[in-house]
Amino acid sequence: MTSSLLTDLYELTMVEAAREAGTASRRCVFEVFTRSLPEGRRYGVLAGTGRVLDAIADFRFDDADLRYLRGTGALKEETLEHLREYRFEGDVHGYAEGELFFPTSPVLRIEGTFENAVLLETVVLSILNHDSGVASVGSRMTTAARGRPCIEMGGRRVHEDAAIAAARAAYLVGFASTSNLAAGAHYRIPVAGTSAHAFTLLFDTEEDAFRAQLTSQGKGTTVLVDTYDVETAVRTAVEIAGPELGAVRLDSGDLEAQAGDLRELLDSLGATSTRITATGDLDEYRVEELADAPLDGYGIGTRLVTGGGHPAPGFVYKLVEREGSDGQMHPVGKQSENKATLGAGKAAYRLLVGGKARAELVLPGEAEVAEFEQELTASLMSGTSSPDWAQTSLRPLQVPLLLGGEPVDDLRAPERLLAGRERHAASLAELGISADEGPDGPAAIPTVTDGPEAARILG
Amino acid sequence: MTSSLLTDLYELTMVEAAREAGTASRRCVFEVFTRSLPEGRRYGVLAGTGRVLDAIADFRFDDADLRYLRGTGALKEETLEHLREYRFEGDVHGYAEGELFFPTSPVLRIEGTFENAVLLETVVLSILNHDSGVASVGSRMTTAARGRPCIEMGGRRVHEDAAIAAARAAYLVGFASTSNLAAGAHYRIPVAGTSAHAFTLLFDTEEDAFRAQLTSQGKGTTVLVDTYDVETAVRTAVEIAGPELGAVRLDSGDLEAQAGDLRELLDSLGATSTRITATGDLDEYRVEELADAPLDGYGIGTRLVTGGGHPAPGFVYKLVEREGSDGQMHPVGKQSENKATLGAGKAAYRLLVGGKARAELVLPGEAEVAEFEQELTASLMSGTSSPDWAQTSLRPLQVPLLLGGEPVDDLRAPERLLAGRERHAASLAELGISADEGPDGPAAIPTVTDGPEAARILG
Known part of the structure; x- marks a missing residue:
């Protein structure tokens, strides 16, 4: 199975037109970012990077793909023959999977020729929008759960393949396990399960059902x-x-x-170590309300896998810089875009003071970091107060993922996922948000684009 | 690829426990239905039935599946060997794909032994919940569009495989085409596309970009x-x-x-037949607002493929009747369920008067239809008014899909989809809803369960 048809038709017709006009091989920089966070969200969580790398590796046009495309009549034979040779040969840098993002954070940067890089737009956005939508709400749920284990069990509420990716995104943000066997098989996520009402109803009496379950599954099982x-x-x-x-x-x-009542009853019966798991239309708000109830874990489904009302973070894949007829690179952007999204590949850092995140730095190009540091230093020196300078650091957020089309690391899917799980936990700790603040709030840190702006925040 | 791991772990542990207790082969009736429509929705549209049949056909446990399951340690060797032989051997009846549904409509009925039928729960619900969520909102969009063609272009906002199913569901409810190539390849849905901002920005000038597109793609193309x-x-x-x-x-x-402005400008330039297509965060409400604008078509994405705020209709898969230790069938249900969902396989009809839908009849079992007709006739005779009896008819809503595990028809995927598209159009016409009434309203027809209730509606 190739991934090349997980693509909008216009990506291919644009490549055809650009090839005929002689612009298809112009060097381009595309960036993936979102303009804003949904109302009430303090941060987003990037998920899907690992799956994006798999999709790029599988982005080939095989005979069946080309036969279908030929049948549409939308493309010329020469274009089809050219697509047969397609391999992504560019560079991809991006935020590590599990990293937090904020408005305009450049979570992925794709560099290559126009024809090589534009084709990836649709599938890259599908994956990052879906997986990050689930991870972003899931992170709020595990925070609200305050260490009580959460089981992902929403597979039945979403597309059957999306269910697998949703379980993966949930595990990334700290869920303990999933009910979804395919997710367990693909990503080595621990699987868990209880029992359904149908099982109890199958038997003549509830006692018969419990006896059957306990005999077969052992006393450690969870009864409904x-x-x-x-x-x-x-x-x-x-x-x-x-x-x-x-x-x-x-x-x-x-x-x-x-x-x-249940805890009292269990204790009175001597079942003091029997746990109580709650399920049923839970989300981060309900879990927060249940913080003081004597519960030992949560099973969370619909609201998690459907993104908690915000199924996609609104990631876009924008051309921000490209080679002109003069052979030079030029920043580009729609007339109506604001400064923050207009033109030029960007570098991103998290500004930390004493290990705590204070701002998301989004700078137009690597070369600007030195300038930023000079501006910041000058602004702090002239200010009335300043942070402990020795405590201030810039953590680079972008890492190389593909160079010349080749993967930078050879982590397999389960290992990538574990690395992302650690990244999420560490980045969330830097924000220093307490569950007691409740799920909602403004963006936890501001996005800043120059030194004086950063100094105002630190000053 | 099998579909058997698109399943929650507990389905398998329940089968194991039931087998050991000797109840796994009890005859069971499961039904899929939703308890209510989302606020403001006049009806839902069933989609995914065709994909469910494919998933059931692929529901086998192959060596790789069993190797994974063995590794979890959750199941005994004997259970695994038994699963190797699994084939669905029961009967499935259901609403035709594209049919409308209302609260408690029994859109799918699965009959078989407990172990044979319970295993399908997760994947059946994933498919029907996802596809029907998209179809239900998509139908509102094509209604609001009043015949202007709609292009599905939301693939980049959802999981890459869900995107294919979403395009399919959109076509089912009257969308003209999709931008998604994989949907075109799998289901022969017409594909369409325009051009992106990146294409214009690639060139030194907009004129260069337009010239390139028009030269390559012909004058009939759509320019951005x-x-x-x-x-x-x-x-x-x-x-x-x-x-x-x-x-x-x-x-x-x-x-x-x-x-x-654009229409006037195009006309003044002599381009009187050049069409205007609108895109950008459209949903049924925006399309409704645009009804009087001189537009010729819509491209609709995010709100369609994410279900317009209601990503899943809340379909559940409930055991409603099962064989007891006495060898007889018994209706069953959770204590807390209301009458409408409690027990017994149900038959469903649309009550039509003069070809217009007036009620959804949900009767507990085929045998009850004669009784319903007697009750209805008696109630109408004793009433003060009555409809033209000759104009009244009952349209059966359930059709056989699988009998003894074998498909009743051998339609291929694209043909099934076309049949569903016709069913949707015909059933929607029966409701007689005008686009002028706007998208929102209460359920278009009531769900009734006996003759006297139906008589009150008709009387």
């Missing part, structure tokens, strides 16, 4: 206790399993009130 | 006119192409105002 009457169910389960009963799951009703 | 100044762009394009210029695309700004 809200099919009929919760108290009766818990007494029945403990009677059969004894105090070694692993966990009970609540899927409906007033979870706060029930959790307290 | 809002990279710099719209009026200048249109004059340039018409100067190069003459009155045969196919279309211009507007992607930003005040579309209503611009469309009027």
Whole structure:
């Protein structure tokens, strides 16, 4: 399976027209970024970079692809023959997977000829928009869960392949496990599961169902206790399993009130180590409300995998710089764009003071860092206050991913995912957000583009 | 590729426990339905049935699947060997793809042994929830467009494989074409495309870009006119192409105002047959607002493919009837469920008067239809008014899809999709909703479960 048809038709017709006009081989810089965060979001989490690298590696036009394209009549034979030779040969730099992003953060930069780089637009955006949408809300959920393990169990609410990527994005931001077997198989994510109402209903009595489950799956299993009457169910389960009963799951009703009653009941029956897992239309707000309830974990589905009301961060893939007929590189942009998104490849750093993030620096080009540092120093010197300079550092956010079309590292998918999980945890710690602040707020740090602006924040 | 791992772990552990308890072969009836429509939605559109049939056909556990499952340690060797033989052998009846649904409509009924039928839950729900979410909002968009052609172009905002299914669902509900090449290749959906800002920006001047596009792609192409100044762009394009210029695309700004100006300008330049296509964050509400603007088509992306704020219709897969230890079938349901979803496989009909839909009949079992008709007749006779009885009819909504695990028809994917497109158009016409009523409203018809209730509606 190639990935080349996961693409909008116009990418190919633009390549054809540019080739015929002699501009297809002009050097270009494309950047992926979003203009803003959704209302109430303090940050976004970049996810999907690992999958983007896989999609680029598979971006070839095979016989079946070309046969289909020929049949559309939209492209000339010469173009089709040229596409047969397509390989991505450019450079890709980007934020590490799991890294946080803010408005205008250049999360991916693609450099190559126009025809080589423009073709990747659709599939790159599909992957980054989807995966980052899930990761961005998932990070809020694990924060609200305050260390209580979260199970991803939303696969049934989304496209069956998106479900796999969603489980991956959830694991990236700290989910403990997934119910999705394909995600377990592809990415070695731990899988977990409980039992459904259908299982209880299959048996003549609830007691028969619990006995069957506990006999087969062992006492450490999780039984679902809200099919009929919760108290009766818990007494029945403990009677059969004894105090070694692993966990009970609540899927409906007033979870706060029930959790307290349930804990008391379990304790009174001697099942003091039996855990209580809550499920049922949970999101970061509900998890936050449940912080004081005696719960031991959450199963989270729909709101996670559908991006919590913001399914895509609005990533765009924009041409920001290209070679002109004079052979020189020129920044370019739509007339209506504002300065922050107009032209030129950008470098990005997180400005840290004492290990805490204070600003997202987005500078027009690597060469500008020295200038930024001079401006910043000058502004701080002239100001009335200044931070402990020795505590200030710039953490580079962009890393090379592909150079000349070749991967910079050869991490396999599960290892990449673990590295991203660590990156997310470390970058989130730099923000210093406490779960007690609640899920919503303005962007946690400002995006700044020059030294004086940074000095105002630090001063 | 099998589809068997697109499944939650608990489906397999439940099968294992049921097998060990001797209940795995009890006959079961599962139904897929949703309890309610999202706020403001008059109806939902069922989509994905064709893909469900493909997924069931591929639901096998191959060596790689079993190797992974063995590695999880979650299942016993005997269970794994048993799964190797898994084939779905039951019956599936359901609403035709493209059919409308309402609260509690039994859109799919799966009958088989517990172990045979329960395993399909996750993948069936993934497909129907995703595809129906897109189709349900897409139908509102094509209605609001009042016959102006709509292009699906949202692939970059969703998971790359979900993008293909979304294009399919959009075509089902009357979209004219898609930008997504993979959807074109898999389902023979017409593909369409224009040009991007990056193409214009690649050239030294906009005139160079237009000349390149028109020379390569012909005068019938669609040029993007809002990279710099719209009026200048249109004059340039018409100067190069003459009155045969196919279309211009507007992607930003005040579309209503611009469309009027643009039409006047094109007409004044003699380009009276050049079409105007609008794109840019459109949804059914925006399209409705643009009804009086001189536009000739819409390109619709994000809001379509993400389900317009309601990404999944909330379909559930519930055990409603099963064999007990007495060998008889018994209706079953959670204690907390209301009557409408409690127990027993259901038959469904659309009640039509003079070809117009008046109610969704959901009756507990085929045998109840005669009783319904008696009740209805008796109630109408005793009432003060009655409809023209000769004009009243019951259209059966459920059709056999798989019998004994075998497909009832052998339609290929593109033919199935065309049949669904016709079904959608015909069922929507039965509702008699005018675009002038606007997108939102209560459920277009009530769901009724007995004759007296139906008589009250007709009386």
